[in-house]
Structures are given as structure tokens and as C-alpha cells.
Amino acid sequence: MTKKLYYEDAYATGFEAVVVSCEEKAIEDKAVKEQIEGAETVVYQVVLDQTLFFPEEGGQSPDKGVIGTANVLDVQIKNDIITHIVDKPFCVGETVRGMIDWKHRFSNMQQHSGEHIFSGTVNRLYGYDNVGFHLSDNIVTMDFNGVLTEEDVVRVEELVNEAIVKNLPIIVTYPTKEELANMEYRSKIEILGQVRIVNVEGVDVCACCAPHVKRTGEIGMLKVMSVQNHRGGVRISMLCGFRALEAFREKSAIITKLMDSLTVSQELLPDRVEKLKASNQDYKYRLAMSKQKLLEIKMTEIPNEQENVFLFEQDIESTVMRNVVNKLTAEHSGVCGVFVGNDEAGYSFIIGSVNVDCTQIGMLLREKTGAKCGGKKPMIQGSVQASEEILKAVLLDF
Ligand SMILES: [Zn+2]
Numbered sequence: 001m002t003k004k005l006y007y008e009d010a011y012a013t014g015f016e017a018v019v020v021s022c023e024e025k026a027i028e029d030k031a032v033k034e035q036i037e038g039a040e041t042v043v044y045q046v047v048l049d050q051t052l053f054f055p056e057e058g059g060q061s062p063d064k065g066v067i068g069t070a071n072v073l074d075v076q077i078k079n080d081i082i083t084h085i086v087d088k089p090f091c092v093g094e095t096v097r098g099m100i101d102w103k104h105r106f107s108n109m110q111q112h113s114g115e116h117i118f119s120g121t122v123n124r125l126y127g128y129d130n131v132g133f134h135l136s137d138n139i140v141t142m143d144f145n146g147v148l149t150e151e152d153v154v155r156v157e158e159l160v161n162e163a164i165v166k167n168l169p170i171i172v173t174y175p176t177k178e179e180l181a182n183m184e185y186r187s188k189i190e191i192l193g194q195v196r197i198v199n200v201e202g203v204d205v206c207a208c209c210a211p212h213v214k215r216t217g218e219i220g221m222l223k224v225m226s227v228q229n230h231r232g233g234v235r236i237s238m239l240c241g242f243r244a245l246e247a248f249r250e251k252s253a254i255i256t257k258l259m260d261s262l263t264v265s266q267e268l269l270p271d272r273v274e275k276l277k278a279s280n281q282d283y284k285y286r287l288a289m290s291k292q293k294l295l296e297i298k299m300t301e302i303p304n305e306q307e308n309v310f311l312f313e314q315d316i317e318s319t320v321m322r323n324v325v326n327k328l329t330a331e332h333s334g335v336c337g338v339f340v341g342n343d344e345a346g347y348s349f350i351i352g353s354v355n356v357d358c359t360q361i362g363m364l365l366r367e368k369t370g371a372k373c374g375g376k377k378p379m380i381q382g383s384v385q386a387s388e389e390i391l392k393a394v395l396l397d398f
Contacts, residue, residue: 002082003050006063007172007196010109010211013102017048019090043073046084051075052100055082058209059133060108065100072098080193104137105211110241111140113170113200113212114222117160118142118238120204123186125159126152128233130186140240145233153227153236160222167217168201220244292320299327307334310395312347312388316340325352325379335361335398339391346385352378361398368394 005015023045046067055077056062062075070088077083090096112135119130122144132143148156174194175183185197186206198208200216213219220241228235239247255266264272295316302309309332311324321338328336329352337351349371351358358380365371365384369391373382384391 001080002048002077004082005050005052006054006211010213012052013105014097014099015050015052016095016097017050019092019094019096020047020049021092022046022090024089025085044070044086044089046070046086046090047081048084048096048098051082051084052098053082053084054105054108054211060112060135060210061137063100063108064104065098067098068096106213107241107243108135109211109213110219111135111239111243112208112210113216114160114164114219114238114240115140115142116198116204116206116208116212117163117200117216117219118156118222118236119144120186120200120206121156121159121163122148123204125156131233132235139237140243141235141237143230143233143235145231147229147232148227148234148236150227153224157222157224163200163203164216164219164221167215168203169215170212171199171201172212173197173199223247288317288320291316292323295320295324296327299324299331302332304331307332308395308398309334309336310339310392311337312339312391314340314342318348318350321348321350325350328352329354335395337361337395339388343387346383347388347391348381348383349373350379350381352380354378361395364394364398365391 005012024042025045027041027043048067053063053065053072053075054060055075057077063072065072067084067086068088068090070086070090072084072086074085075082076085115130115133115135119133119142122128122130126146126148128144128146128148130142131145132141134141173196175197180195180197183197184205186204188207191207195207196209197205198212199205203216218241221244222238222240223244225237225239225247227237255269258269259266262269262272262276291313295311295313298311299309309328311328316324316338321340324338325336328338333355335351335353335356335358337349339347339349341347351361357377358375359377362371362373362375362380362382365373365382369384369386371382371384371386373380373384375381
């Protein structure tokens, strides 16, 4: 059993320990592989007599840092034994010095303490439980087994930030079985061994295995980032402390960029974007109409006695393509086709005829150019990766 130093002092960053075991291991875990891409293909599983490294547990990603000069890539716990996955080997019995990445750990403490206050407040006001917590470097989410409206979420967010401003103490206790039996707390499940209770004074009491900040003020702030319906309840994504500040910076930068680009104030941005979308739709429609008119003019220039007609166009809508082929086949007795695209990207095409079996042309195109197409005798459609020159030569053979 590894002695968990993070329970003695959640704020300690360095520690000394003795290596209990060190085993070489081929990397199987994809995430670990990605982290040390280009490095060794083997890692080492190191067990120490004690550690400050909090493992992946209770939905929270593990601590980062170093042991000696080895990078700690992952930390796992099984049967109360904590295994550090590192990129350099150690000798059994040797004394090592470990150092956790404090910025990373403190951020996790801020997120996790914030989550307790949020979940406790939801539980108190609406009776829902947090049935899924996920805290990684990229995202913090909580799943509740009941629906919260937008107003509910704002109300909880407000209350959580009030609790943060009050700078309430967060106290960890280890009650006896008898004390626990008479205690009201969240995450009340039958577990073997000592239960660890995290109490945010007057706000929340919850069983938890993770390190927390000492006072709520250290959380800084909590901001809900999104709310989604999830398995009959909601999944709420939120950020606390410096992560919330970072997200605010990112959003501010995006808004400032958009304001500069559209020369409009922040409040008028949504309206301006809606107007741009509407005028874009309008332009698209008018452009399609103009293209069709242009094609119609082109079509009048083709002599009626010409039997086969093949048009090559850069970019027209598929509905326009079909209209054009229908108009061509009404006036020309042979085979009429429209090819849309360019020599590099290839062409999509529709070919039709009143008198000729178009499936025969389909076969010819498949055979000579590898075209993919299907359809019936009067009309076929498909796509082909070939140049206009080659296509015209093949079609001339027909
Ligand atoms: Zn917790």
C-alpha cells in the first residue's frame, strides 16, 4: 500500500521516497504513446513507498511532474498501490526525489473544489445527483440526473460564486463508521476502508478521494461554459480559476477580432452576422440564377442540327445541371451531357438522351476513364477523375 502524501498536505510539491519496484513495460496505452511520441518505446512502472502524485481516480486525470530526471507520464492506482509510469528506470531500494507540476495540480484542485460546490448546490436546490464527473486538461464536465434550465444554471453559478467570495473553509475529515451512519453527505456508497469526507462549510458535504483547496476563495471563480441534454439529464461543462480566466481571454480575443473585421460594436455582432448570413444566401441564389442564364445563352449558340452536345462548366448547382440536360435533350437528338468541375478535382456529370441508351455511354466512361456512374437508359449521372480533353476524346468515339 502506497502512503498517500497528498492527503497529509495538498500543497506540498516535493517529496522523497524509496523505490519499491520498477518494471519495464512496452507502451500499449495510446494516450501515453502520443505523449512521448518519438521517445523510447518502453516505459517503466515504478512503485514508491510514498508519493505526492495523485493518480487517475474519481474522474480526475493524474498529476504530472518528475521523479529524479524521469518524466511522470501517467499515474494509476490499483488495490491502494500507486504506480508511476515514467520514461527512465530506477533501482529498487534507491531513494528518489519527486516533484509534482504544481500549476497543473493547483488547477485541478480549483476545478475539483468548484465542482463540489456546484454539485452540492444543485443537490440542495433541485435534488439531482452528479452521476459523472470528468476532469482532464482540456475539459471539466458534470453530469446531473435531472434537467436544469438556463435560469437554473445561472442561479447555481451565481450561488457558487457567492460561496467562493465568502472564502469558506474546506475541511477534510475521516469519520468512524458510526459517525458516517448518522451523517448526511453526497456520494454515500458502501466502500471498504476509511471514507474521506470533504466539507465545504455550510455548502456541501461529500465523500471524495481528491486533493482540495483550503478555502473557497482560492477557486477564484466558476464559469459554466455549456449545458447539453445528456441521458435524461444535463451535462454541464465549467471552468474554475485560471482556466476560467484563460477561456475568458480566448473568447475576448475572438470577439475583438470579429469586431475589428466587421467594424461593429460587441452588442451588434450577432445582428451583423445574421444579416451577413441572409445577404450571403441572397447572393448565392442570384449567382445560381445568373449562371443558369449564361448557360442558356450558351445553349442558344449551339446549332440545332448538332446531335451530341457536351458542356464543361466550373461550378453550377446539381439542380441547374439537371435542368440544362433536360433542355438540351429536348432540342438535340443525340446525347447531351453537362460536366461540372475541373481537371484537377475531376468532374461530376449528368448525361441524357431521348433516342440513345445512356447506360452504354456509362459503360464506355467506366471502361476508358474509371468513371463511377449509374442510372437508366434516358439519363445517367456520376463522377470521374479525368481531364476535359480526355473526356471529350472518349465521348467523340461514341
Ligand atoms: Zn470530489
